[in-house]
Amino acid sequence: MTTRKEWPLWEVFIRSRDGLHHKHAGSLHAPDAELAIQNARDLYTRRSEGVSIWVVPSARITASEPADKDSLFDPAASKVYRHPTFYTIPEEVTNI
Amino acid sequence: MACSIPLPPPGHPRKYPEMGGREGGEGWNRRQKKATPMNASADHNDALFRYLLRLGDTSHILCHRLGEWCGHGPIMEEDIALTNVALDLIGQARLFYQYAGEVEGKGRTEDDLAFLRPERDFNNLLLVEQPNGDYAKTMARQFLFDAWNLLLFRALERSTDARIAEIAAKAVKEITYHRRHSSGWVIRMGDGTEESRTRIVAAFEQLMGFTAEFFHMDDVDRQMAEVGIGPDLESLRDPWMADVEAVLAEATLDWPTATWSVLGGRHEGRHTEHLGYLLAEMQSTQRQFPGLNW
Amino acid sequence: MAEVEKPELVTAVDEAALEATFQARVDAETRVEPRDWMPEKYRKFMVRQISQHAHSEYVGMLPEGNWITRAPTLRRKAALLAKIQDEAGHAAYLYSAAETLGTSRDQMLEDLHSGKAKYSSIFNYPTLTWADIGTIGWLVDGAAIVNQVALCRTSYGPYARAMVRICKEESFHQRQGFEIITTLAHGAPEQKAMAQDALNRWWWPALMMFGPHDADSPNSEIAFKWKVKRQSNDDLRQRFVDMTIPQADYLGLTVPDPDLKWNGETGHYDFGPIDWDEFWRVVKGDGLCNRDRLDARRSAHEDGAWVREAALAHAEKKRAAKSAA
Numbered sequence: 090m091t092t093r094k095e096w097p098l099w100e101v102f103i104r105s106r107d108g109l110h111h112k113h114a115g116s117l118h119a120p121d122a123e124l125a126i127q128n129a130r131d132l133y134t135r136r137s138e139g140v141s142i143w144v145v146p147s148a149r150i151t152a153s154e155p156a157d158k159d160s161l162f163d164p165a166a167s168k169v170y171r172h173p174t175f176y177t178i179p180e181e182v183t184n185i
Numbered sequence: 186m187a188c189s190i191p192l193p194p195p196g197h198p199r200k201y202p203e204m205g206g207r208e209g210g211e212g213w214n215r216r217q218k219k220a221t222p223m224n225a226s227a228d229h230n231d232a233l234f235r236y237l238l239r240l241g242d243t244s245h246i247l248c249h250r251l252g253e254w255c256g257h258g259p260i261m262e263e264d265i266a267l268t269n270v271a272l273d274l275i276g277q278a279r280l281f282y283q284y285a286g287e288v289e290g291k292g293r294t295e296d297d298l299a300f301l302r303p304e305r306d307f308n309n310l311l312l313v314e315q316p317n318g319d320y321a322k323t324m325a326r327q328f329l330f331d332a333w334n335l336l337l338f339r340a341l342e343r344s345t346d347a348r349i350a351e352i353a354a355k356a357v358k359e360i361t362y363h364r365r366h367s368s369g370w371v372i373r374m375g376d377g378t379e380e381s382r383t384r385i386v387a388a389f390e391q392l393m394g395f396t397a398e399f400f401h402m403d404d405v406d407r408q409m410a411e412v413g414i415g416p417d418l419e420s421l422r423d424p425w426m427a428d429v430e431a432v433l434a435e436a437t438l439d440w441p442t443a444t445w446s447v448l449g450g451r452h453e454g455r456h457t458e459h460l461g462y463l464l465a466e467m468q469s470t471q472r473q474f475p476g477l478n479w
Numbered sequence: 480m481a482e483v484e485k486p487e488l489v490t491a492v493d494e495a496a497l498e499a500t501f502q503a504r505v506d507a508e509t510r511v512e513p514r515d516w517m518p519e520k521y522r523k524f525m526v527r528q529i530s531q532h533a534h535s536e537y538v539g540m541l542p543e544g545n546w547i548t549r550a551p552t553l554r555r556k557a558a559l560l561a562k563i564q565d566e567a568g569h570a571a572y573l574y575s576a577a578e579t580l581g582t583s584r585d586q587m588l589e590d591l592h593s594g595k596a597k598y599s600s601i602f603n604y605p606t607l608t609w610a611d612i613g614t615i616g617w618l619v620d621g622a623a624i625v626n627q628v629a630l631c632r633t634s635y636g637p638y639a640r641a642m643v644r645i646c647k648e649e650s651f652h653q654r655q656g657f658e659i660i661t662t663l664a665h666g667a668p669e670q671k672a673m674a675q676d677a678l679n680r681w682w683w684p685a686l687m688m689f690g691p692h693d694a695d696s697p698n699s700e701i702a703f704k705w706k707v708k709r710q711s712n713d714d715l716r717q718r719f720v721d722m723t724i725p726q727a728d729y730l731g732l733t734v735p736d737p738d739l740k741w742n743g744e745t746g747h748y749d750f751g752p753i754d755w756d757e758f759w760r761v762v763k764g765d766g767l768c769n770r771d772r773l774d775a776r777r778s779a780h781e782d783g784a785w786v787r788e789a790a791l792a793h794a795e796k797k798r799a800a801k802s803a804a
Contacts, residue, residue, distance in 0.1 A: 094791060095583055095584065095585045096260065096787060096790070096791065098575075098578065115572055115575055115641075115644075116575040116578070117262055117571060117575065118260065118261075118262060118584065119262065120373070120787070120790035120791050120793070120794040121790070121793070121794040121797065123369060124262075124369065124790065127266065127365070127366060127369070128262040128263075128265070128266065131262070131265045131266045131269050132262065132265055132568055132571055135269070135564070135565075135568065136648070152514060154514070155512070155514045155515045155516065156516075245553075248556075249548060252547040252548060252556070252560055253547070253548060255540065255544050255547055255560060255563050255564070256540035256541050256544035256563060256567070256775070256779070257544075257775065257778075257779045258779065258783065259779070259782065259783025259784075259786035259787060260783055260786070260787055261537070261567050261570055261571045261574075262571065263783075263786070264540075264564075264567045265564055265567045265568055265571070268560055268561075268563070268564040268567070269564070271560055272557060272560055272561060272564070275553060275556060275557045275560070276557065278553065279553050279554075279557075282553070295553055296551075296552045296553060299553055300551070300552070319782070320782075320783065320786045372793070373789055373790045373793040373794075374786075374789050374793075376793050376796060377788070377789030377790065377792045377793040378785065378788055378789045378792045380785045380788075380789070381785055381786070381788070381789030381792075384785070463548075466548050466549060467548060467549065469549055470549050470550075470551040470609050471551055474667070474669060474670070477666060477667050477670060478662060478666060479551035479552050479555060479609070479659075479662060479663075
């Protein structure tokens with residue numbers, strides 16, 4: 090029994106109840122998708138935390154570069170006209 | 186007792202004639218009762234009590250075996266999965282023991298039944314008391330059992346006894362998952378590496394002979410079947426074989442060649458030698474300090 | 480995510496600037512995330528701390544596992560199984576958190592099995608009676624919770640998130656332990672004696688769980704700087720003692736410390752000196768169960784190798800068949 094390959098890592102996303110998004114719960118090791126789902130159920134929904142599970146091989150996730158954070162996200166900060174509070178509405182007008 | 190797996194009689198009737206006194210009927214230490222109108226109800230209760238113990242003991246003993254793996258599994262994720270199965274089983278066992286205690290009406294609690302009965306009074310399946318062995322043996326044992334247990338509990342969902350039907354309805358969901366988990370492992374091992382294949386083949390050879398008990402009816406089983414509380418166990422044989430065959434096929438495995446088969450645990454409390462040690466350990470705290478609360 | 484890119488080659492000047500930015504972010508209470516630049520020392524420090532924590536959860540299954548087959552009631556057995564299962568889960572969360580720093584779980588396990596990595600020394604003590612199971616829940620989980628609540632705000636994001644989840648789940652662990660010990664302490668004389676004996680054996684090791692005095696703890700300074708930890712070992716230990724003594728009083732059990740007394744001036748309990756020689760002896764291998772614990776972990780891993788391998792081989796066959804189709 091010499092060095093062996095480790096089971097691949099999977100990222101787990103759980104929908105906590107119907108009507109909500111799947112949310113990242115954590116990761117786990119599994120040899121295949123079927124066992125990844127089963128392991129996710131046993132590891133992340135032991136206390137009824139979920140009604141639906143997604144599993145994704147961690148290696149298949151593409152993430153943005155932390156170094157790009159400024160150029161990716163800062164420009165949005167100045168676009169205040171995207172928010173409703175940017176606009177002035179007379180006080181006597183309601184339901185808007 | 187060695188015996189071949191009895192084949193289901195063609196088109197056999199749902200109701201069996203009285204077969205009192207037949208071997209495999211009454212347990213060694215049970216009062217022999219005749220079903221006369223006067224004590225028919227007591228007789229029914231006794232049979233129901235014993236039927237519930239069989240269900241409770243089988244779940245409990247298998248839970249105990251799986252608990253032995255806790256902390257020692259082949260990988261963390263699997264350790265967690267197996268413990269989940271154990272927890273489902275102990276939940277089922279408790280419900281059956283509690284009901285059994287009520288049916289018996291002598292004030293015995295679930296713990297009295299679990300921890301204070303001697304080996305000969307235990308009526309679990311022989312299969313589930315078999316030692317864990319390697320992970321192949323544990324999974325083969327689990328799959329053979331899960332496939333049968335799922336059929337049994339699906340039938341019990343339709344039990345005329347509302348309490349049993351209710352327990353079964355909850356348990357069926359759990360057992361469906363157990364079967365999915367164990368069958369998946371049988372397939373991975375059969376169609377995995379040379380080593381895993383050798384191990385799973387050996388495991389089925391060691392265990393298949395204990396499955397005869399799944400389908401063997403005694404008076405208690407027949408009595409329960411007559412009133413629609415439990416199924417005719419013979420009727421589970423074909424679907425069980427079909428399920429096992431399909432999973433073995435996917436695992437690229439042949440049906441085991443072993444032809445031996447044994448009975449004794451579920452009906453008569455005649456066990457393999459393994460159960461005595463299991464109980465000695467399991468009951469040790471209660472036996473050392475009798476009558477205390479824990 | 481475990482994928483971590485190697486930091487680019489940077490000059491010494493860049494390195495200093497990056498480190499200053501990093502420290503400024505930490506000081507501003509911004510969590511460090513896996514792909515952020517971090518000093519190599521921070522990375523190593525976190526892998527060491529998180530994996531040690533994970534190993535403790537994993538090895539910690541064993542002393543309690545010793546009583547699964549002898550739990551005295553079905554209710555206790557179910558709770559104990561669930562608790563030990565949680566510990567496996569917590570080990571899994573923590574190994575995942577450490578994996579985000581670029582060290583594989585296999586590597587961490589290898590370090591555990593070779594004796595290179597440590598785990599909490601408390602698990603080198605034996606569980607001898609059922610009362611030990613109650614006492615572990617009450618004291619060992621109690622001490623762990625004090626430590627872990629403090630870690631929920633630790634600077635490394637994945638570690639902090641794992642701690643939040645773990646703290647939430649562990650709240651039942653201490654309560655199940657306290658319920659066991661209450662039943663025993665208020666039970667028959669032989670049960671009460673059993674409870675007292677367990678307290679006698681576990682009290683000091685529980686206090687040692689918080690680690691050496693801060694003055695003798697070489698990593699404390701840097702851990703504070705990086706906001707990995709925010710409270711001193713001694714402060715946390717004091718909090719644990721202050722919490723626990725009234726519970727022992729309620730139980731009618733006596734903590735094995737003749738120097739223990741309430742100090743009205745400080746508003747804390749004073750307690751006697753900890754035997755740090757014993758602590759270091761057990762850490763270095765002279766506990767009753769060090770070898771058994773490591774043997775159990777090693778054999779589970781080695782005996783499980785063919786199982787893990789078979790699953791991979793099967794998955795590979797399935798993939799091949801699918802792509803051929």
